[in-house]
Amino acid sequence: MADRLLEYTNTITQREAQAQLLDNMDLERERGITIKSHAIQMNFIEDGQEYVLNLIDTPGHVDFSYEVSRSIAACEGALLIVDASQGIQAQTISNLYLALEHDLEIIPILNKMDLPGAMPEEVKDQIVDLIGCKREEIIPASGKTGQGIPDILKAIIERIPAPVGDPEAPLQALIFDSVFNSFRGIIAYYKVVNGEIKKGDKVKFINTNKEYLADEVGVLKLNMFPKQVVKTGDVGYIISGIKEAREVKVGDTITNVARPSLESIQGFEEVKPMVFAGIYPVDTDEFEELREAMHKLQLNDASIVFEPESSAALGFGFRCGFLGMLHMEIIQERLEREFDMTVITTVPNVSYIAKSTRDEEIAVHNPSDLPDPSKLEYVQEPFIKANIITKAEFVGPVMSLCIQKRGVIVNQSYLTADRVELVFEMPMGEIVFDFYDKLKTISKGYASFDYHQIGYRQSDLVRLDILLNGEHVDALSSLIHRSNSYDFGKRICEKLRELIPRQQFEIAIQASIGAKVIARENVKAMRKDVTAKCYGGDISRKRKLLEKQKKGKKRMRQVGNVEIPQTAFMAVLKLD
Incomplete structure (x- = not known):
């Protein structure tokens, strides 16, 4: 859809055109998803009047909703694009609510009208129910054939208000994104809310309190387009030779040093x-x-949070917070591709709140932070409200999956004859691993899933430790509900027995809760046949040699330590 808009407004030439033009990251092209939002300016002439339109193309997946919230803070209106063959999906609804909270003008568009499986009338009913617009306001379109593109541009000009701002006021510009360029330093993208920004101005970032010289300012076409001045309502970039990634905060406000604005814009x-x-x-x-x-990745993806931590098994590294499993996977891929870093990722988990017997609240990000059971009053875990929209035939399997993950059904409503919305309350920790993949599998790809946090609730959680020869392996411990702990512990021990190579001594793999061992597997020692040279003779001669070997093995076990292969850390994630 974005490609067709850019072609129709002559923003790009035939030579520059390629499919999914704004998805310029290799990963986005491979997976067919948008990961980063992209801003681009289009000029369009309607009835002899010239208009400047600033488009931001945003991701749709729930894991990248932070990108969407940042883009929405910089916009006046949104195009709600609904697939005519699939109907409304759960993440569409959550992104729509984000836009409505910011009072954006919504233009509903029915896309993929050229598909033989399109159901325009049914999907129009869904849109009308959802946002309460008139049927004739919905624009039928197709990103493939270019149908409806002139109508969309006309609707944008008629329905979406121009940015409200005072060109004479002191400069205020909201930073909504930034990128790292190895030649020119950090480039910040912003929307000018009030005033204007000129080349050569001295500017100040309000939150970090740093001052810079605007070496180059301009607007975002397909490539950066330098200008002498960027005016109120425009979306542009600034290059000022910033070297430190920590100095640019998304959501910060740029102002002028000569005529400063005292307050920052309320961002996101x-x-x-x-x-x-x-x-x-x-x-x-x-x-x-x-x-x-x-740090460089954080510039480009402000939703990742990290702090240093160390582990006995893995050395120094970072504890990172992600918005979801897909987000984590993408960050890992980007580290490997863009920075040539090969990394080990530990078992993902969520953060808990532990209440100690002294009435202190402790935030637990890592299972090893959990206090000793004797000093623990209770543990609270984060709960989410999950909205799942699926076809009626998959309701049974979806329900049993959610109940198996300790979910409680709150609501079930039929949107149309064969589309059902299920609302569950369930623990966040249960959906972290493989919930989304399983949901897609049992619904043949037809279920869409979206969630938001609803606070913390008390749960019967225990810390499951893995011991090798009595030594704790902190990278493998996990917080888990007591009802699942026995089964989970047993399965981990069995998996580790397959993966840990045999040593000269016997290795005991144990899963324990506190001091109580709940599962055990042994990796047998490799033994040399010490009795081979005894043929016939008294049994005591053989026994003497075996005893001697046994003592050696015992001594070796006290000093030997077990190397855990990298595959073992990853296998825990894929137990099912």
């Missing part, structure tokens, strides 16, 4: 990470390089 909310995991360099010497890479 702080990011709330949902899933936590440790990221460690494979080679411990690369810790500093990993730190640099993380």
